[in-house]
Amino acid sequence: MDPVYESVVDPASLMTSGIPLVLHTVVFVMQVGLASYLGIQGLLLLRSGEGGVGEGAEAWGFVSVPSDRRLLAGAGSLGVGLMLLAPVAAGAPDAIGGFGLVVALGLVLGLRRQATRRSALGGLALASIVLVGVFSLYEGRDPAKQLRDIGSKANDWRQHELDWQLDNDRRSPKVGDLAPDFELADTTGDNSVRLATFRGERPVALVFGSYT
Numbered sequence: 001m002d003p004v005y006e007s008v009v010d011p012a013s014l015m016t017s018g019i020p021l022v023l024h025t026v027v028f029v030m031q032v033g034l035a036s037y038l039g040i041q042g043l044l045l046l047r048s049g050e051g052g053v054g055e056g057a058e059a060w061g062f063v064s065v066p067s068d069r070r071l072l073a074g075a076g077s078l079g080v081g082l083m084l085l086a087p088v089a090a091g092a093p094d095a096i097g098g099f100g101l102v103v104a105l106g107l108v109l110g111l112r113r114q115a116t117r118r119s120a121l122g123g124l125a126l127a128s129i130v131l132v133g134v135f136s137l138y139e140g141r142d143p144a145k146q147l148r149d150i151g152s153k154a155n156d157w158r159q160h161e162l163d164w165q166l167d168n169d170r171r172s173p174k175v176g177d178l179a180p181d182f183e184l185a186d187t188t189g190d191n192s193v194r195l196a197t198f199r200g201e202r203p204v205a206l207v208f209g210s211y212t
Contacts, residue, residue: 021150024143024146024147024150025147027131027132027135027147028143028144028147030127030128030131030132031084031128031132031144032085032144033124033128034084034125034128034129034132035084035085036081037081038077038078038080038081038084038104038107038108038125039077039078039081039082041074041078041111042073042074042075042078042080042081043074043078044074045070045071045073045074045077046070046071046074046075046078048070048074073107076103077107077111080103080104080107083097083099083100083103084097084101084104085097085144086100087144087145088144088145088148094141094142094145097136097142097144097145098133098136101129101132101136102133104125105126105133108122108126109126178199179195179206181194181195181196182194182195183195
């Protein structure tokens with residue numbers, strides 16, 4: 001590779017963008033995980049019997065709710081889970097996701113107070129609310145929606161990057177340049193063919209692939 005071009009794309013220079021991208025991904029995973037936790041909690045409450053979710057589900061971080069509050073708590077939990085994903089999944093305003101975080105904090109704290117045992121999953125849900133909330137306030141955008149936009153822009157700019165590499169790598173042929181000369185064996189393998197021997201005599205089509 002051209003030393004000048006190699007210095008331009010030094011991997012160490014990518015760290016300034018790589019570290020924030022990793023952080024965005026971690027926050028995105030926590031946001032989706034929080035929404036999934038609340039959604040599953042809501043479905044369990046809505047489908048449970050008189051005893052609420054049950055002790056088995058409590059062991060996994062879900063709580064048992066009295067029958068007179070079961071439908072309200074289940075609908076609220078499921079609704080909040082959907083609100084957290086609404087900006088990225090349905091293009092809703094970022095404010096809906098932010099409002100969902102505030103409601104999620106009160107909901108999770110309220111449900112944890114009713115639980116007969118505390119679980120690591122419930123604690124992780126609270127930590128996720130705090131991290132996603134702080135990140136949202138700092139960035140001023142919904143984290144999941146922002147990561148989706150970053151990925152979309154990266155994909156759009158990939159072709160521009162390839163074009164830039166072609167223009168700045170002095171080894172690569174440019175439009176209008178003569179094709180670089182090379183020599184290959186023919187289909188029999190007994191003779192060699194050099195591209196330069198056809199120059200000025202006939203058109204040459206290069207087919208890259210396998211054939212039988």
